[in-house]
Amino acid sequence: MEQLHGRPQIGFQPAGMTRRDFVQGGAAVAAALGLSLTEVAEANARREAASQDSRPVNVAIVGVGSQGYGVDFKRALSVPGVKMKAVCDIYEPNLQRALKDVPGAKGYKDYREVMDLKDIEAVIIASPLYLHAPMAIAALESGKHVFTEKMMAYSIEDCKKMARASIDAKKVLQVGHQRRADVMYNHAWEMVAQKKVCGPITHVRAQWNRNGSWRRTLPKDTTDRHWNWRMYREYSRGLMAELGTHQIHAVNWFLGGPPVAVVGMGGLDYWKDGRTIFDNVEVIFEYANGVKLNYTSLTTNQFDGYYEQFMGKDGTLIISEEKATPSSYYREPTVEAEDWMKASATTHQGKHKEVGLKLDPEATKKLNKSGVKVGERTLTGAVAGKDSYLLEMEDFFNSVRTGAPVTCDWKEGLACCVAAIRANEAMEKRTRIDIKPQDYML
Numbered sequence: 001m002e003q004l005h006g007r008p009q010i011g012f013q014p015a016g017m018t019r020r021d022f023v024q025g026g027a028a029v030a031a032a033l034g035l036s037l038t039e040v041a042e043a044n045a046r047r048e049a050a051s052q053d054s055r056p057v058n059v060a061i062v063g064v065g066s067q068g069y070g071v072d073f074k075r076a077l078s079v080p081g082v083k084m085k086a087v088c089d090i091y092e093p094n095l096q097r098a099l100k101d102v103p104g105a106k107g108y109k110d111y112r113e114v115m116d117l118k119d120i121e122a123v124i125i126a127s128p129l130y131l132h133a134p135m136a137i138a139a140l141e142s143g144k145h146v147f148t149e150k151m152m153a154y155s156i157e158d159c160k161k162m163a164r165a166s167i168d169a170k171k172v173l174q175v176g177h178q179r180r181a182d183v184m185y186n187h188a189w190e191m192v193a194q195k196k197v198c199g200p201i202t203h204v205r206a207q208w209n210r211n212g213s214w215r216r217t218l219p220k221d222t223t224d225r226h227w228n229w230r231m232y233r234e235y236s237r238g239l240m241a242e243l244g245t246h247q248i249h250a251v252n253w254f255l256g257g258p259p260v261a262v263v264g265m266g267g268l269d270y271w272k273d274g275r276t277i278f279d280n281v282e283v284i285f286e287y288a289n290g291v292k293l294n295y296t297s298l299t300t301n302q303f304d305g306y307y308e309q310f311m312g313k314d315g316t317l318i319i320s321e322e323k324a325t326p327s328s329y330y331r332e333p334t335v336e337a338e339d340w341m342k343a344s345a346t347t348h349q350g351k352h353k354e355v356g357l358k359l360d361p362e363a364t365k366k367l368n369k370s371g372v373k374v375g376e377r378t379l380t381g382a383v384a385g386k387d388s389y390l391l392e393m394e395d396f397f398n399s400v401r402t403g404a405p406v407t408c409d410w411k412e413g414l415a416c417c418v419a420a421i422r423a424n425e426a427m428e429k430r431t432r433i434d435i436k437p438q439d440y441m442l
Helices: 019-024 027-032 037-050 066-077 092-099 111-115 129-141 156-169 183-194 238-255 339-343 388-402 410-429
Strands: 007-010 057-062 082-088 106-108 122-125 145-149 173-176 201-208 261-267 280-286 292-298 306-312 315-319 328-331 355-358
Touching: 057 066, 057 111, 057 388, 066 082, 066 092, 066 122, 066 145, 066 388, 082 092, 082 111, 092 106, 106 111, 111 129, 122 129, 122 388, 129 145, 129 156, 145 388, 156 173, 156 410, 173 388, 173 410, 183 238, 183 315, 183 388, 201 238, 238 280, 238 292, 238 306, 238 410, 261 410, 280 410
Parallel strands: 057 082, 057 122, 082 106, 122 145, 145 173, 201 292
Antiparallel strands: 201 306, 261 280, 280 292, 306 315, 315 328, 328 355
């Protein structure tokens, strides 16, 4: 397999190259990828035009449980032009709850009936993980665009089957890792990857800690395996899939490529309630050039919450979706401050007198002005007050309408899936796993 800057190539896009390089790069990048400058300009034009195109899109959603209804369903209905024509769920109360919000939509229990509907252009899949692949493949093969929740699929091979189905059908396949759409995360990426405020990244720490069983109260009219599918290995990949892949996705993005090896230790040590997935995981991923990601997810202590922390010789950047953890940059005392740092208001101080600055994309960007770039996002309309879930859903329907690049494509979804599955394997075997380049290729 071809290597680029020491990183394996994922699919058709070099892993060391960002989507911004791919779409908005100069002549050298275009030539390297076999694209003309005209084609690059056309890709940009499609993205810009997407905000102007609000033609109706007929949509179906499969799975309207907590995530499907509370997040995906509601955000989709907030996108101009989206018409929810079909709702599918095997649990009747969930199905009826959603149908009340979309008068005129039809309800279904069997997802295959939804795929047969000729007037549906796009399908949102928010089912349990083990069903992502069969549902997505059925939708793509029936000529529909697909937004699927994370993790992309239960297995690496299932991810690849989904990707092939998308390519063969020439339809959009977007994976629900919403950090890529988040304005603050794009601002942080710009700081780390472009402005190099931390210097060369050497270590990353990420965690997602909670204090609770993760088990949901079981209604009388369903089964534990149906309601609490995340607890069982035959349906779920556990903490690494449900939480870890979000943060692995952010780290892959910031570092410009996926991990090459992993070691770890996990266990089912506290919640003795019949579950078969780990209730705690401690993993170290190795990236190109020896960069390490130390990842932790606990279910018995929430004190530190969740965040990603990028550490380099010149500074530390902490980024989080959690309001209790402010996104901040800390300059090392040995590094001379740049002018923009001197002009910024110092909001806090690190443990060793590091200068702490609160990250604020609005300090230098007018977020309601079309055409402003924040990281890899070119803002084509007002984003102030919109969360990352709504922004990713807007991007999905923009892609459906215009062919613009999706926020998180199958290549990125596959890379996250590979990392999570190999991490689980390393913990189960209590050994180091070298991640083969072929894992990331179709």
